[in-house]
């Protein structure tokens with residue numbers, strides 16, 4: 001609705017009491033890169049990430065190398081009594097998965113119970129993971145299955161949101177369609193403020209942290 | 212949404228007389244308040260962050276036209292569509308047109324206060340669409356056919372037992388009695404809906420001018436399932452929700468959850484930038500943003516501009532003694548509590564909302580917790596001043612009579628109001644009088660810490676009398 005657009009912008013300008021910004025003023029605004037106060041902390045990034053992430057019922061397990069991931073996933077699967085089937089994001093498909101383990105790269109369908117994905121980064125300040133959608137990392141893997149296992153390398157942990165934004169800005173295709181910052185399992189407090197995990201998204205988010 | 216603010220006093224009486232409401236409100240709000248205090252205490256930077264958030268919002272409002280244009284260009288570059296809506300009707304018709312064009316049947320919805328503001332569900336349902344709220348709280352009140360009573364905890368007024376009843380009726384038995392079982396039941400029911408949905412509608416906590424991204428901040432993951440699985444994703448958001456850059460988003464992410472639910476962060480923060488890309492295997496095929504003005508641009512540059520800084524965190528209502536006593540429904544429109552007492556008169560008119568700015572003790576707790584430092588008490592005082600200037604007076608004898616009739620026709624309420632009145636008046640050393648002069652005007656704001664009941668009504672004395 002072009003008239004609506006014009007009317008709204010016009011009303012805004014008359015309320016502010018000026019015309020559209022001149023080019024120079026607009027360019028100055030576009031060049032603005034604010035530096036807001038960041039949350040200071042002294043702990044090492046890995047420790048901070050683990051402490052904050054697990055404070056919201058996320059779980060973390062540390063392994064020595066990427067090649068240990070299939071065994072960690074298999075142990076998790078057996079511990080939770082899950083079938084030998086998972087949606088595994090393509091970049092991880094080449095790992096030595098057990099022969100009887102059925103896996104596909106997604107998207108995740110309604111009955112998917114387990115997914116294993118990589119991530120773009122982790123942010124230490126509040127203990128969050130950052131995942132980006134793409135052909136090799138469908139968003140449904142992050143939300144549909146009951147159990148979401150995420151492979152994270154220690155070197156992927158950055159300090160603040162601002163550091164994560166730098167990674168986003170460097171993505172080859174520009175901003176990903178969906179960027180999911182995940183800070184634990186799905187939860188709700190909508191019934192009497194009683195926290196209950198697994199409202200709609202994963203009941204369990206388990207990080208396999210590779211040294 | 213229909214406005215029932217003129218019935219503020221009547222609704223307050225009902226609220227005060229509802230023990231289940233008081234039980235639900237009491238438990239929940241205490242949780243929010245305590246958790247916020249704890250987290251804020253752990254964060255030495257918090258007050259500084261509030262200053263920066265206030266200043267940033269002011270900067271955005273001073274340059275709102277510019278940032279809106281930049282945002283629109285970025286959304287378009289990412290393959291999305293921006294629609295501008297001057298008012299609620301325009302917003303509804305934009306959304307209805309999209310739904311019609313894509314032949315939608317089922318529409319899922321993440322939580323969005325703007326969608327309540329524009330009365331979207333009623334409009335969609337009137338056209339025969341199946342509309343499913345997927346946020347657990349919103350789902351509960353949708354089943355109860357009620358409006359939200361809190362902006363971030365819409366079903367805060369419901370007890371677990373009431374939710375059990377609603378679910379049993381809606382889903383068929385067996386009746387679930389634990390929170391865990393109730394949540395699981397909703398999870399299973401709604402799971403099918405996400406996969407069926409043609410259109411998924413969400414709100415937008417922030418719109419990023421730099422990247423053209425809309426952001427939702429949630430705990431449940433329902434908004435993400437809604438927007439990922441539907442064929443078309445529609446975002447509804449107020450024009451004031453723009454932030455210039457991702458750096459500015461970081462600032463708000465540091466204060467939003469702490470102020471709102473007393474969490475360090477909500478579970479999910481999702482940035483959506485355009486529709487599914489050519490090689491993507493999931494995600495919506497279309498991505499639309501409806502920018503809703505609906506009176507906001509008129510607040511710019513005036514006495515109430517500060518209100519446009521609101522990030523809808525709910526802290527002001529969590530800390531408001533009046534909201535704590537009567538809950539959100541009495542406010543009669545979409546936005547309750549202190550922020551609602553300012554916004555409702557501005558959006559729907561001073562006349563119909565006389566009581567809202569006056570239902571405030573000016574205790575200042577709301578302002579002291581507002582993350583963007585909105586001077587809520589000052590704005591409420593300003594509204595009172597405007598009412599006075601425009602000759603809008605408290606509802607007179609007519610209203611008093613109306614209120615009396617309303618209460619008198621409901622025997623249990625009448626007895627409660629009488630008991631309340633008797634006690635309050637005893638405390639004040641007065642004499643019992645007409646119901647219309649009771650128990651409000653001055654006494655009702657104190658109802659949270661009512662003096663120990665010593666006064667008895669005639670009926671109570673009669674019933675207690677040994678016979």
Ligand code: SF4
Pocket residue numbers: 520521522523524525526527528550577580581582583584585
């Ligand atoms: S007025 Fe302030 S405290 Fe209230 S909802 Fe808005 S931002 Fe939060």
